[in-house]
Amino acid sequence: MDFTLSKEQELVQKMYREFAExxxxxxxxxxxxxxxxxxxxxxxxAKLGMMGIYFPKEYGGAGADVLSYVMAVEELxxxxxxxxxxxxxxxxxxxxxxxxxxxxxxxxxxLPKLCSGxxxxxxxxxxxxxxxxxxxxQTVAVLDEATDEWVLNGSKIFITNAGYANVFIIIAVTGxxxxxxxxxxxxxxxxxxxxxxxxxxxxxxxxxxxxxGSSTCELIFEDCRIPKDRMLxxxxxxxxxxxxxxxxGRIGIASQALGIAEGALxxxxxxxxxxxxxxxxxxxxxxxxxxxxxxxxxxxAAKYLVYKAALKKQEAMDGAKIRYSVEAAEAxxxxxxxxxxxxxxxxxxxxxxxxxxxxxxxxMMRDAKITEIYEGTSEVQMMVISGDLLK
Amino acid sequence: xxxxxxxxxxxxxxxxxxxKPDGTLDRASMATITNPDDLSALEAALELKEQTxxxxxxxxxxxxxxEGMLRECIARGADRAVLISGREFGGSDTFATSxxxxxxxxxxxxxxxxxxxxxxxxxxxxxxxxxxxxAEKLHLPQVTYVAGIKKEGDSLICKRMLExxxxxxxxxxxxxxTCIKELNTPRYMSVSGIFECYSKPLEIxxxxxxxxxxxxxxxxxxxxxxxxNVFKSFTPxxxxxxxxxxxxxxxxxxxNDKHLI
Numbered sequence: 001m002d003f004t005l006s007k008e009q010e011l012v013q014k015m016y017r018e019f020a021e022x023x024x025x026x027x028x029x030x031x032x033x034x035x036x037x038x039x040x041x042x043x044x045x046a047k048l049g050m051m052g053i054y055f056p057k058e059y060g061g062a063g064a065d066v067l068s069y070v071m072a073v074e075e076l077x078x079x080x081x082x083x084x085x086x087x088x089x090x091x092x093x094x095x096x097x098x099x100x101x102x103x104x105x106x107x108x109x110x111l112p113k114l115c116s117g118x119x120x121x122x123x124x125x126x127x128x129x130x131x132x133x134x135x136x137x138q139t140v141a142v143l144d145e146a147t148d149e150w151v152l153n154g155s156k157i158f159i160t161n162a163g164y165a166n167v168f169i170i171i172a173v174t175g176x177x178x179x180x181x182x183x184x185x186x187x188x189x190x191x192x193x194x195x196x197x198x199x200x201x202x203x204x205x206x207x208x209x210x211x212x213g214s215s216t217c218e219l220i221f222e223d224c225r226i227p228k229d230r231m232l233x234x235x236x237x238x239x240x241x242x243x244x245x246x247x248x249g250r251i252g253i254a255s256q257a258l259g260i261a262e263g264a265l266x267x268x269x270x271x272x273x274x275x276x277x278x279x280x281x282x283x284x285x286x287x288x289x290x291x292x293x294x295x296x297x298x299x300x301a302a303k304y305l306v307y308k309a310a311l312k313k314q315e316a317m318d319g320a321k322i323r324y325s326v327e328a329a330e331a332x333x334x335x336x337x338x339x340x341x342x343x344x345x346x347x348x349x350x351x352x353x354x355x356x357x358x359x360x361x362x363x364m365m366r367d368a369k370i371t372e373i374y375e376g377t378s379e380v381q382m383m384v385i386s387g388d389l390l391k
Numbered sequence: 392x393x394x395x396x397x398x399x400x401x402x403x404x405x406x407x408x409x410x411k412p413d414g415t416l417d418r419a420s421m422a423t424i425t426n427p428d429d430l431s432a433l434e435a436a437l438e439l440k441e442q443t444x445x446x447x448x449x450x451x452x453x454x455x456x457x458e459g460m461l462r463e464c465i466a467r468g469a470d471r472a473v474l475i476s477g478r479e480f481g482g483s484d485t486f487a488t489s490x491x492x493x494x495x496x497x498x499x500x501x502x503x504x505x506x507x508x509x510x511x512x513x514x515x516x517x518x519x520x521x522x523x524x525x526a527e528k529l530h531l532p533q534v535t536y537v538a539g540i541k542k543e544g545d546s547l548i549c550k551r552m553l554e555x556x557x558x559x560x561x562x563x564x565x566x567x568x569t570c571i572k573e574l575n576t577p578r579y580m581s582v583s584g585i586f587e588c589y590s591k592p593l594e595i596x597x598x599x600x601x602x603x604x605x606x607x608x609x610x611x612x613x614x615x616x617x618x619x620n621v622f623k624s625f626t627p628x629x630x631x632x633x634x635x636x637x638x639x640x641x642x643x644x645x646x647n648d649k650h651l652i
Contacts, residue, residue: 008585011462011588012580012582048582
């Protein structure tokens with residue numbers, strides 16, 4: 001596996017770093033404290049092509065590759081976990097499923113606006129009674145044959161980008177089917193819902209422990225009517241579409257986790273060189289050195305898993321008939337654990353100052369935790385990995 | 392219509408500054424950046440492109456490694472690049488450099504509506520001489536220290552920054568402007584720009600390519616064509632801590648004693 005960056009990837013990484021340092025980092029504390037969605041940053045990223053990095057130019061994308069997208073989420077998350085997940089959810093959970101499953105008309109309608117950042121995207125699978133058990137879906141979609149419209153009823157919760165998104169990929173029950181053993185199963189399909197569709201509304205905004213600037217809300221469907229041609233993918237294939245979408249999403253979240261861990265380590269290396277105790281920098285103590293060394297090795301190990309998953313997804317994008325579920329699950333499992341572990345240990349090296357909000361390390365520790373939960377908990381990642389091992 | 396932008400790759404002085412035993416900069420061991428004022432010049436050209444649809448050509452004189460910087464300029468939005476590079480050009484001072492760059496610009500061609508943009512000065516030499524010298528050698532009107540540009544017909548209205556105020560000048564094209572950082576905020580490279588920049592044209596002008604220009608003679612380029620004689624390069628000794636004075640009258644007393652006032 002060759003992780004040598006191409007000239008273009010090196011240059012794009014340099015651009016992301018400059019952008020993150022100058023435009024994202026100065027806002028990170030305020031975005032967290034005020035629980036403010038950084039709209040101005042999204043506009044700036046849109047101008048630079050960061051809202052459609054790996055999609056082809058014909059759909060308004062930047063024509064880059066999956067690794068360049070992964071590096072964007074990584075570099076943004078080094079300084080602000082909120083900004084990282086905005087790009088990740090928009091790209092992996094909304095633009096990607098439309099690109100991979102949409103009809104030519106759907107792609108033409110939605111991708112240019114999503115890739116240019118004019119529209120922001122989101123994805124709704126989770127419900128109050130259906131999280132890890134995605135089969136427990138309660139949201140239903142019924143076709144009104146008189147008007148040729150789907151009528152959606154139900155609600156979704158914990159939806160990233162919800163308050164600012166214009167396009168939502170929504171998973172809903174469209175009937176019942178019999179499984180191979182003749183048991184009744186819910187037939188699940190996917191739909192594209194627009195913010196302005198009648199009967200659709202955004203509900204309660206969640207107050208969270210971390211990624212506090214990210215807009216996480218409830219979605220409500222009350223006789224929400226959408227044209228028949230808004231079904232995404234084939235009828236009854238919504239569950240598979242959602243799972244495949246999450247495979248990609250997990251690479252994005254793994255990149256976010258990786259970035260948070262790297263950002264915490266960067267802050268800590270700078271801090272331990274300056275902080276003096278017993279007449280010398282705390283970097284002179286072997287405990288500090290060993291902690292840093294182990295964290296660096298773990299971060300690099302996570303990085304290789306994340307980049308490997310990105311390269312596997314790239315192969316699929318390039319036409320190979322392969323899945324990358326296991327690679328994505330491994331990357332997310334290890335990167336999110338590393339993020340939580342590294343931020344906690346970094347905070348310990350910061351001591352009392354790390355516990356204050358004058359330093360970014362406590363924010364990074366709070367931001368890290370969500371990466372072990374959303375887009376499939378760590379336990380779900382282990383189910384995916386062991387399921388493949390024992391099949 | 393074209394905007395020709397002169398850019399220079401310079402050592403990154405925000406990092407480690409390495410000096411050779413003879414007192415000159417050890418460029419090889421320092422990280423490089425695009426000269427900051429030149430990025431303002433490029434931004435001004437790109438803004439002109441947005442207004443008029445003109446072509447933006449970046450030109451630099453330097454070693455082959457300067458290609459990376461030129462690619463970055465393309466990734467920001469320039470259409471093509473020219474790298475003037477040759478052993479014969481080595482050792483040039485500002486006179487010889489402007490001689491060579493002017494010949495390069497002649498080869499690119501300056502049309503009646505064209506504008507040449509330069510940065511005010513480079514952070515390594517800090518001379519602010521190359522831009523004005525290029526203008527003289529190309530017989531172009533020049534405006535230096537430009538802090539604002541507005542296109543008006545076949546002219547540009549330029550705001551020129553002085554030490555104690557501004558001067559507004561109207562200049563007919565073709566012309567040369569040297570830009571200061573207050574002029575604008577340089578844009579970032581874009582993702583799509585980056586992924587296209589290696590497929591856009593980059594021409595190399597070597598000595599044979601430029602030798603027929605009347606500006607290029609063996610005694611007008613390189614070390615031989617450089618009238619500047621560096622007597623000695625040295626790092627000035629650091630100033631020690633100053634003396635704190637309690638009151639204004641005590642300060643006046645000291646200055647008086649030294650016959651400074």
